[in-house]
Amino acid sequence: MKISSTTIIAVRRDDQVVLAGDGQVTLGERTVIKHGTTKVRTLSGGQVLVGFAGSAADAITLFEKLEQKLKDHSNQLLRAAVEMGKEWRSDRYLRRLEAQLVVADRELTLLIAGSGDIIEPDDGVIAIGSGGPYAMAAGLALLKHTDLSAKEIAVEALRIAADLCVFTNDNISLVELTGQA
Numbered sequence: 001m002k003i004s005s006t007t008i009i010a011v012r013r014d015d016q017v018v019l020a021g022d023g024q025v026t027l028g029e030r031t032v033i034k035h036g037t038t039k040v041r042t043l044s045g046g047q048v049l050v051g052f053a054g055s056a057a058d059a060i061t062l063f064e065k066l067e068q069k070l071k072d073h074s075n076q077l078l079r080a081a082v083e084m085g086k087e088w089r090s091d092r093y094l095r096r097l098e099a100q101l102v103v104a105d106r107e108l109t110l111l112i113a114g115s116g117d118i119i120e121p122d123d124g125v126i127a128i129g130s131g132g133p134y135a136m137a138a139g140l141a142l143l144k145h146t147d148l149s150a151k152e153i154a155v156e157a158l159r160i161a162a163d164l165c166v167f168t169n170d171n172i173s174l175v176e177l178t179g180q181a
Helices: 056-072 077-090 132-145 149-165
Strands: 007-013 016-021 025-027 031-034 040-043 048-054 099-104 107-115 124-130 173-178
Touching: 007 048, 007 077, 007 099, 007 132, 007 149, 016 048, 016 099, 016 149, 031 056, 040 056, 040 149, 048 056, 048 124, 048 173, 056 077, 056 099, 077 107, 099 124, 107 124, 107 132, 124 132, 132 149, 149 173
Parallel strands: none
Antiparallel strands: 007 016, 007 124, 016 173, 025 031, 040 048, 048 099, 099 107
16 A cells, blocks of 8 residues: 655654654645644553554544554553554454554554554654655654754654655644653
8 A cells, every 4th residue: 555645754762752744635646735734643641642644534543443452451552553453454444444653652663554564663763654765764864863852853854855755745743752651
């Protein structure tokens, strides 16, 4: 499944984790219909960050499913993600949903996809959507070669992606967790 029309990035540095997303909504391949939507939010009373690429309606369904799995598993993100991934892959209705999620808590960052993939990044940065490869490359370079904060890296990586990807703009929304648990 090719997810287009957005960019979401997660950056983890020191005791800070940030999810940021652009605000562009594209209809088809040629028409920008909204410039300032929000594709990142918090779940579990602000303890879990989540962002999506793909269909907004599908993503909202997945947010609700993840929130329920978090409740069912005492806010254990990995366990909730695995259970949601299994259900997403096997459920006839959920299998048709066209979205990807990036989720993070104080200890863990994951990409969750409908194929059953649950991926933890090696280096504290992961990105999805059309501009995801650009944002991820920029984020990794900034993480490795600067002292910028996670928030500064996420914002700058999205700005770089917006310069390169027509499905990404620089109207950035951001959610973050800082400090110790």
